[in-house]
Amino acid sequence: MEKIAERIKEIIDKSGNIVVLSGLNVMRETGLNGVRAEHLAYETEEKYGYANEEIISSAFYARRSEIFYDYIKNVTINKETAEPTIVHKAIRQLQQKGKVPRIITYTVYGLYENAGCENVLDIHGSIQKNKCPACGKIFDMKYIKDSVGEPLCDACKVPIRPGFLLLGERVDNGKMSEACDDIEAADVLFVIGFGIRESLCQHLHKYYKGNKLILVNTEEKLGDERADYRIYGKISEIVPYITGYDPDAVFEEPDEELEVAAAMEKETETAKNS
């Protein structure tokens, strides 16, 4: 790989406080369509008579929940399971090494959690965490997919509320400010599968104060110059390489020494900034 890959690899290897910001192109490699499924705009319009953006809006859900759920079950949940890729596994391994205190993801399938990751902030919610408005019980993606018609709570028989953000709804304020704080405290901001100016990334990257903004994406986008280090191509080839992913590595209990070191580093940073 290029020289830049070596440099990025070195930065990741040396850092103990990497915040991951993960975008749609990471999900694309799983074959899942996403909530908006913009690549299926024509098919959606043909089948439902509405545009994707219309169907996934909160107003549409309130009025036409049967069409909304038909779309979710067939277009958004186009696979039985949400299988993490080697990218999610590589990030999991960085976490096992005590390097990644936070993963902020824009996609809703719980892919990082399915890879065993912790401290995942699903900024647009999760299709694995649909909630009964009456009793609060949580239902996963499989439950939604398998239900006939509009999914109902198995206890209360009331319609389940989608766990992911609908168009026209605001991002949870608490999650947003957590994301901003974590990015502000990060040593390395590792953006994967996003252009810098795309959607949330455009807002969030501004909180990063360091000079190690690493960007990995499929292709170059306008505004990417903001990143200090950039590399384009197949995400599932680049990320395992620059993170030094070893599929055979075995990790036992979390290494407390590393965790303490990372916590101390964070504290020192906070002290320096205040």
Ligand SMILES: [Zn+2]
């Ligand atoms: Zn219930």
